[in-house]
Amino acid sequence: MDFFILSFAVTNGLLLGGIYGGVALGLSLIFGVLRVVNFAHGSFLMLSLYISFWLWSIFGLDPYLSALINIPAMFMLGFAVQALIISPLIKRESALVVEPLSALLLTAGIFLVLDNAALMAFGPDVRAVQTSYYMPSLMLGGIPVNSQRLIGAVAAVIVAAALSWWLRTSHLGRSIRATAQNRDAAAMSGINVPFVYAVTFGIGCGILGLFGALMSTFIPISPSIGLSFGIKSFIVVVLGGLGSIPGCIIGGIVIGVFEAVASQFVTATSAAIGSLALFVLILIFRPAGIMGRA
Amino acid sequence: MSSPALEIKDLHAGYGDAKILRGVTLSLPPRSLVALVGANGAGKTTLLRTISGLLKKSGGAIALGGETIDGLPPHRVVEAGFVQSPEGKQLFHGMSILENLMVGAHTERARARRKETLEEVFELFPILAERQHKPASALSGGQQQMVAVGRALMALPRVLALDEPSLGLAPIMVDRLFEAISKIRERDLAILVIEQNVFQVLEMADYGYVLENGKVSMQGSGQELLANDHLRETYLGL
Numbered sequence: 001m002d003f004f005i006l007s008f009a010v011t012n013g014l015l016l017g018g019i020y021g022g023v024a025l026g027l028s029l030i031f032g033v034l035r036v037v038n039f040a041h042g043s044f045l046m047l048s049l050y051i052s053f054w055l056w057s058i059f060g061l062d063p064y065l066s067a068l069i070n071i072p073a074m075f076m077l078g079f080a081v082q083a084l085i086i087s088p089l090i091k092r093e094s095a096l097v098v099e100p101l102s103a104l105l106l107t108a109g110i111f112l113v114l115d116n117a118a119l120m121a122f123g124p125d126v127r128a129v130q131t132s133y134y135m136p137s138l139m140l141g142g143i144p145v146n147s148q149r150l151i152g153a154v155a156a157v158i159v160a161a162a163l164s165w166w167l168r169t170s171h172l173g174r175s176i177r178a179t180a181q182n183r184d185a186a187a188m189s190g191i192n193v194p195f196v197y198a199v200t201f202g203i204g205c206g207i208l209g210l211f212g213a214l215m216s217t218f219i220p221i222s223p224s225i226g227l228s229f230g231i232k233s234f235i236v237v238v239l240g241g242l243g244s245i246p247g248c249i250i251g252g253i254v255i256g257v258f259e260a261v262a263s264q265f266v267t268a269t270s271a272a273i274g275s276l277a278l279f280v281l282i283l284i285f286r287p288a289g290i291m292g293r294a
Numbered sequence: 295m296s297s298p299a300l301e302i303k304d305l306h307a308g309y310g311d312a313k314i315l316r317g318v319t320l321s322l323p324p325r326s327l328v329a330l331v332g333a334n335g336a337g338k339t340t341l342l343r344t345i346s347g348l349l350k351k352s353g354g355a356i357a358l359g360g361e362t363i364d365g366l367p368p369h370r371v372v373e374a375g376f377v378q379s380p381e382g383k384q385l386f387h388g389m390s391i392l393e394n395l396m397v398g399a400h401t402e403r404a405r406a407r408r409k410e411t412l413e414e415v416f417e418l419f420p421i422l423a424e425r426q427h428k429p430a431s432a433l434s435g436g437q438q439q440m441v442a443v444g445r446a447l448m449a450l451p452r453v454l455a456l457d458e459p460s461l462g463l464a465p466i467m468v469d470r471l472f473e474a475i476s477k478i479r480e481r482d483l484a485i486l487v488i489e490q491n492v493f494q495v496l497e498m499a500d501y502g503y504v505l506e507n508g509k510v511s512m513q514g515s516g517q518e519l520l521a522n523d524h525l526r527e528t529y530l531g532l
Contacts, residue, residue: 171405178386178397185384188346190372190400190449 008143009260015149017256021240021249022156023211024233025163026078026204032243033180033200036086039107042230043114044205048074048212049221050122056129056216063129064151067213071206078205081110083198090197111230118223126222135217148218155214156249159207164245176200180243235279241292250290255279297360299324299484300345300376300453305354307344314340316508317354322453322484327475329495329516330488331529332505338488339381341505342455346378347371359452373401375452379459381488383442385430392426394441398448407450415444418474436467443474454478455486460494472498492529496520504529 027041038044051070055061061069089106137144167173179186179196187193219225232255240251255275262271282290300322308314314337322328332338343349345356347368356364363374386394395415399408416423419440425433430441439459446454456475460468472494479485489495496502496516504512504525512525519525 174389174393174397175400177389181386181388182384184348185380185386186397187348187368188372188378188380188384189397189445190369190377190404191397192367192369194367 004143005264006261009264010257011140011143011145012149013257013260014253015146015153015256016260017253018153018156018249019149019211019215019252020232020236020256021252022152022159023208023215023229024236024240024248024252025156025160025245026207027230027233028237028240028243028245028248029163029207030201030204031237033176034082034086034090034103034197036103036107037234038204039104039230040081040110040114041204041208041233042226042228043111043118044074044078044226045208045212045215045229046118046221046223046226047077047114048205048209049216049219049225050118050212051209052213052216053127053129053221057127063131063213063216066216067210070213071209074209074212075202075206079198079202081205082201083194085110086201087194087197091194111226115223115226122223124223126220128220129216131217146218148214152211152214152218155210156252159210160245160249163203163207167245172196172199235276239279239282239289241289244289244291247289247291254282254290296324297357298322299326299359300486301355301357301360302341302345303355303357305341305344305356306352307340307349308352309349313352314508315344315351318505318508318510320503320510320513322486323500324484325479325482326500327479327485327487327498329492329499329502330486330505331490331492331495331502333528336505337508338505339457340508342378342380342457342486342488345371345376345455369400372449373403375450376455377446377449377451377453378455378457379439379442379446381457381461383438385438385441385445387429387431390427390429391422391433391441394430395422395426395444395448398445399450401449404448404450408448411448411450415447418447418477419444434467436463436471439463439467439471440474443471443478447478451483453484453486455488457488458490459487460489460491468494492525493520 023045027038030036030038048070051073052063052066055066055069056063086106089102135147137146167177175191175196179191179193183193236251236255237248239254240247258278259271259275262274298321302318302320305315305318318341330338340349344351347366351364355362358374358376363371386397395412399405399411421437422440422444430438443456443459459471468491476498487495496519499516502514502516502519503510512522
């Protein structure tokens, strides 16, 4: 294994890992605040990939520009899903904590509906966005870097930093953190908890709107694309530490780099198995995740 | 005749089949301090949770300053002016003291005055000003209770409810807390205090209610209740 190939693999892994982290941000945020594991997370990414695809294929809208429509559309979808579908479940459990299993089953149902609806509406064909311009790879320190992936990874870091900053400093951000820490106390302080939940779900999906737009430039799009990203996001979130935003990016990078480097030695499939073994191994030593607090 | 700050009529509530409140009736005149005492499980905390809208009533009525508030979601109850410092403090442990207090000033009315209110809370509990940037989890039990009371004050309550403020505190802290409560009385609000510390709270209260098995079993001025044999035997062990 020569040094060039290794550093190429590491670079690629960093970029892909950053994107994994960015995709997982919404899952982490939603879990951190609502304590709901959103099994449909990948399906929302799939939808947002299709939004950018159709905007490009029907209206010829540039995939990067489509983020301007994709983000608010996904925000509204997430807000509506929480307010109309998940909220009644939480309400039924009144003051008690949401039963993780019932919420998981509900979101698993949303996943099945969305994936199959997409299959019915769009068919099983794999589609790809072809931009009219060619984005050449950049050469960084003698290593070729895919510019679409670089944009995705940089966006992930920026979104993670902006989200942390916003949660720490804004009025609504503080309300979201208060609700995450103690839902009843937040309600007794005058915070409209159902609204905070819906906004949080909306933000989680809105972030997917951005990544759907960015990833549509280099990911083959099909109705079943969501599940693998959903599961990867789950691994990334648990690995990084549930609810931790920096943990999300770090967890993504760990998985991304491991997969990219391992696939230089073994097949990509075996590398994916290896990344699950790494996941188990890290959790044995750090059960709360890399950035998690036990 | 102004309407009572808080008026509860024949309130019923519970968890599923377990009926906890079986017809509670009580009233807080404006600017009064009313004590609510009773054994564990009598329904005191359930009463506050029901007023706050965290628990659905199954019957009866709750009015704040003459306006019905039952059926409102919890945040609207706070907007209407009923704010409680809940049992067990329920602080936001990942936040600093200052942030905990700021969350308290969430409603528009409270936000508009939050700088002034914060000053007042710091005046009431100077130790909080000193330690305002420390995480809430790093405080002693007494200081955490101060944060909980301070957070409730930040919402500018018309009726302030304190649920077991002295629970688990060292005797010196209990005294300090009661001092603070008498200072809070100077503000334009009515206070409902739930206490295990029956003697101390009835000493200072204008009026008291005894809750037993989800019903008011006795009521009267603080002095009357303190002189009552049944109460002395059951709650004071005299």
